[in-house]
Amino acid sequence: MFAVGHMALAYLLAKSSGKILKITINIPLVFVLSIIPDIDLIFEVLFSIQLHRGPTHSLIFAFLLFIPFFIFFKKKALPYFFSLASHSILADFFIGGQLQLLWPLSTRELGASQFGIPLVMINDPLNVALEFLLFIGAILVMLKTRDILKFLRSNLSNLLLIIPISTVLLPTFTSYPLQVPAILVLPHLFFLILFIIAGLIVVFKRILL
Template sequence: MPKMIESLAGVELYAVGHFALGYLTAKLTGRFTKTQISIPIVLTLSVIPDIDLLVPFLDHRGPSHSLLVAIVIFIPVIVLFGKNGFPYLVALVQHSLLGDFFTGNVQLFWPITSYTYGIALDIRSPVNVALEWTAFLVMFAEMLRSKDLQLLIKPGRLNIVLAIPTFTVLLPTFLAFPLRVPAALMAPHIVMLILFSISMLADVKKAFQNLKRAKSAVPH
């Protein structure tokens, strides 16, 4: 089955579900490891496996969704940063273990085997829509409680990485590529797009302000 047709067949969690699960699992892991997580990095990692939807020669839910590949990639991160790297590894692997496992068949142990695992819950079913809404609302409530929402929309050196999920996952879904977001889930996707835009613009504004100050400090 061609990749595009297969992608539209209903075997993929929507972006908002991945964002929510990535944030919540990383946040929980951070509490155990006593790590202050970078929200932009966590949100980006939570959807980065779906980059394979935009790469013609990659099988969807194949190499980029493999737990083995994720662990190998993260070995240097864990060596360098120790326990502080675990929340980010969790944010990445939850994509395959939680989100896509329930809504599609995932090659968890590629390249050892191409056997796929998963339940294949219909992505457009009321159950899946309700689960994604629940995850989104829990994430939003936790962001408000922990003040992570305020941090997300403030200038930060890493906010600009949100351009990756914005242009590879969020914006394409509004164009029905690679998935058509149902009307019932459009609102949370719009909220995430607005938050990401505000966050990135805050970084850009801060960068221009710093550049302006640097120029004014140069003696004429």
């Protein structure tokens, strides 16, 4: 999935699990967790090694990472775990090929296609349409729950959005030709502008003033 799909999927998951568990979720943190497995792409570029869809996409690794948070925050950690885990198990496992889902227990690459489910590539119209729908769904929920307004408040956690801005959103637009299909350009641009505005509000209100 592209960044928009990962973020929208994680937001909808965290929001619904938060509602069931009666927990208010930190939205910037959910967005960061949803895209953090793809940090391996940066290591690939920096060190010229093949890493993508490796350890950072492992469900076991995600769970081990979350053990301290489950101990300290108990059920409050669940929406965040879902946000991180959704990247691999609900998105990349079905879309774009295989990943090291069980690292470090096994380095074997797994994907839905090995279980009889047809392989869907990232540029496949089915995936593009799904990501667009997830984006629309996330925006509708953000509007209905007024979560969208949280980006306009000077919450320090909005500074976390610098991570998706710099790792996935800006690189999408700085490389030519655009890496995302035309229909997903606007959703990427929407998140990029919203996150930049949120970050600038914090900088001006909290730091400069």
